Amino acid sequence: MKLTSKGRYAVMALVDLARFDTINPVSLRDISLRQGISLDYLEQIFSKLKKNQIVKSTRGTQGGYVLSKKPNEIKLTNIFNAVDEKVKTVQCKKESKKGCNGKATKCVTHNLWDELETHINTFFEKKSLEDLLKNNSERVN
Template structure:
């Protein structure tokens, strides 16, 4: 899967906006500072997020950005897709007659594996909201866990 900094930064910035916007606009400069993202890059991302109807801008003194709807109603996949970040693990272009193998229209031997991975990633990102992220409702399973027999022996101690 190819998720570039564009998608990651957009999600980071939107999570920051969701966390720090208490009904008042949040300045991009504040998000840039907290998330250590270039202000000019954020401006480009927020133009796309605004076109995607995920944020709305407020002009003037005290201006900035607000979420266009509640954080629980904005999916991570919405954010990534709004900044033109495709979520795919295959080399193929969706809908293209050209296959993975380049010169001909055949698919590579692992095409179905990567297509299914892309599907699972899309399902996962579509099931997680900004609200889930900022409220700690996304539980990491990537952390090492004790083996079942170790957990049992630890419980017996």
């Protein structure tokens, strides 16, 4: 089981955005420089964040991105869903003879995996961008 970088980058970038977008839109270039994330990769990530209405963009010179909601309204679960960072348990094979078919004869681990998913998602649903800002506001970056 692992957590990938994409979700982490998305969170890092949005925290950065939340701290700097109060006056002007923030360019991806700036975020790239501050957070050390490739600009091209950031563009892919922000494309998804925009499709999911987490950020808004302004084009042209002095353009950039702004959060489309308040930090306390943006939950981590929204962010991870947006960038396709799903908590995906490996599915039981439907075609397996002895395996789990999701109906009466669930395999022994089926319920367990469901529980775990719920457990993790609950964690992400509780945490908002604002929580992360608080945790880090006392530090200079």
